[in-house]
Amino acid sequence: MKSEPAILSKTAKFPEPGFWQRGLDFLLPPVCFSCRVPIEVQGGLCAECWSGLRFITKPFCKSCGFPFAHEMPAGMVCGSCHRHPPAFDQAKAAIGYDSKSRPVILSFKYGERTQGLKTLAGWLKNAGAELLEEADVIIPVPLHPRRLFKRRFNQSALLAHALGDASAKAVDVFSLKRRKNTRSQGGLNARQRHQNVKAAFLVPADKRPHIKGKRVVLIDDVMTTGATVENCTKALKAAGAKKVFVLTLARVVEPLKKYDDRKKSNHAKS
Numbered sequence: 464m465k466s467e468p469a470i471l472s473k474t475a476k477f478p479e480p481g482f483w484q485r486g487l488d489f490l491l492p493p494v495c496f497s498c499r500v501p502i503e504v505q506g507g508l509c510a511e512c513w514s515g516l517r518f519i520t521k522p523f524c525k526s527c528g529f530p531f532a533h534e535m536p537a538g539m540v541c542g543s544c545h546r547h548p549p550a551f552d553q554a555k556a557a558i559g560y561d562s563k564s565r566p567v568i569l570s571f572k573y574g575e576r577t578q579g580l581k582t583l584a585g586w587l588k589n590a591g592a593e594l595l596e597e598a599d600v601i602i603p604v605p606l607h608p609r610r611l612f613k614r615r616f617n618q619s620a621l622l623a624h625a626l627g628d629a630s631a632k633a634v635d636v637f638s639l640k641r642r643k644n645t646r647s648q649g650g651l652n653a654r655q656r657h658q659n660v661k662a663a664f665l666v667p668a669d670k671r672p673h674i675k676g677k678r679v680v681l682i683d684d685v686m687t688t689g690a691t692v693e694n695c696t697k698a699l700k701a702a703g704a705k706k707v708f709v710l711t712l713a714r715v716v717e718p719l720k721k722y723d724d725r726k727k728s729n730h731a732k733s
């Protein structure tokens with residue numbers, strides 16, 4: 464009986480498990496989805512890129528997910544949320560947005576590559592486990608059709624679909640629309656960012672029934688000042704959303720000034 468597997472494998476009509484993956488690896492050797500150095504498995508990061516990431520863990524602001532440097536009593540909110548309570552009910556990000564994580568995020572956003580999608584959706588799923596449990600639907604921050612045409616894909620919608628698959632939640636990419644083709648948020652200060660995306664989003668009247676009474680998880684790649692997700696939340700709440708949770712791959716974890724020093728480039732956050 465012991466020789467049976469060998470006989471079977473010689474006569475089997477179907478390739479053994481892993482056959483196609485090995486074939487694919489031969490044709491397209493796995494590389495780090497950020498810096499493109501060779502690695503062992505498709506869709507992952509190399510040790511160098513991985514080691515630079517700062518995953519956000521407790522303690523963090525209960526409202527916006529900003530990580531606290533020191534232990535805090537449960538349910539504490541940060542100074543910013545205390546002064547200006549956000550429109551969304553809760554926000555959470557997987558990693559800090561800094562010089563190490565920026566290339567990883569931007570390689571996905573502008574690289575026209577989606578090899579890392581499953582990995583990134585896994586980060587979102589872990590970071591947003593509690594929010595997803597309560598949620599009815601996942602909605603990505605929309606791009607204006609003209610921007611979508613230029614860039615060819617909406618990275619937030621890709622993330623939303625991948626997260627929907629991973630968490631068995633419904634995904635709605637049609638109900639929240641961007642009505643203004645806003646300029647890129649890069650190079651703008653916090654006040655200008657808010658002005659830029661003010662009233663940029665809406666839920667058309669015929670889509671309101673899809674949103675009314677729903678608990679929404681809103682997906683974006685990076686949260687900088689929160690202006691974009693804040694305005695999306697207002698549109699969703701105006702359409703009757705019961706709760707809006709924000710889930711992003713990354714968020715700025717240090718004063719914004721540092722991130723606005725960079726030139727107004729195409730690589731800026733929109």
Ligand SMILES: [Zn+2]
Nearest residue numbers: 495498509512
């Ligand atoms: Zn790498």
Ligand SMILES: [Zn+2]
Nearest residue numbers: 524527541544
């Ligand atoms: Zn906060």
